Amino acid sequence: MGENGSHTMWTDESEKSWYYENKLNLRAKGYCLEFGLGLGFASEIILSNPEVKQLKTLEMNLDVITVQDMVNPILDDRHAIVNASMEEYLDTTEDTFDFVFIDTYITTGNETLSWLEDIVPKIKSLLNPGGEVMAWLDFTSSEEEKKRFYNILNT
Numbered sequence: 001m002g003e004n005g006s007h008t009m010w011t012d013e014s015e016k017s018w019y020y021e022n023k024l025n026l027r028a029k030g031y032c033l034e035f036g037l038g039l040g041f042a043s044e045i046i047l048s049n050p051e052v053k054q055l056k057t058l059e060m061n062l063d064v065i066t067v068q069d070m071v072n073p074i075l076d077d078r079h080a081i082v083n084a085s086m087e088e089y090l091d092t093t094e095d096t097f098d099f100v101f102i103d104t105y106i107t108t109g110n111e112t113l114s115w116l117e118d119i120v121p122k123i124k125s126l127l128n129p130g131g132e133v134m135a136w137l138d139f140t141s142s143e144e145e146k147k148r149f150y151n152i153l154n155t
């Protein structure tokens with residue numbers, strides 16, 4: 001966020017390529033939950049899979065929701081955008097999901113990894129049998145950070 005409360009929203013082709021390289025479109029199925037709307041590119045990729053029955057996207061910043069709707073509206077009855085923080089949602093929800101995608105941060109350094117260590121078990125408790133959690137992994141992560149990241153997601 002800028003000093004005057006302004007936000008900068010951006011994406012680039014490498015971010016979109018990451019979603020495809022990591023098979024976001026193929027791994028998403030059934031009832032899906034996504035944390036972080038941004039410009040909605042990941043949401044569109046998730047919804048491109050016809051096996052997706054519903055996608056709920058949590059976004060804590062109302063300005064982001066407004067801008068996304070202006071620049072990249074998603075007209076799909078399966079999609080619901082909820083203005084709430086993921087922490088708030090995880091403390092109260094009784095919903096369960098087949099696929100969860102975490103995309104609320106840019107880098108996967110120490111601080112993010114410690115936060116993921118806390119939050120991923122809570123997210124896994126919402127999974128239906130056979131369900132999967134996927135999360136953004138920053139391209140610039142070191143081998144050690146990648147190892148810790150996959151350890152969090154796969155245990």
Ligand SMILES: C[S@@+](CC[C@H](N)C(=O)[O-])C[C@H]1O[C@@H](n2cnc3c(N)ncnc32)[C@H](O)[C@@H]1O
Binds near residue numbers: 084
């Ligand atoms: C990297 S962007 C997401 C990019 C998006 N996947 C796309 O395709 O454009 C991260 C988004 O997560 C949101 N966010 C950050 N922390 C959050 C939280 N705790 N709960 C909900 N949304 C959050 C930010 O406001 C921002 O819109």
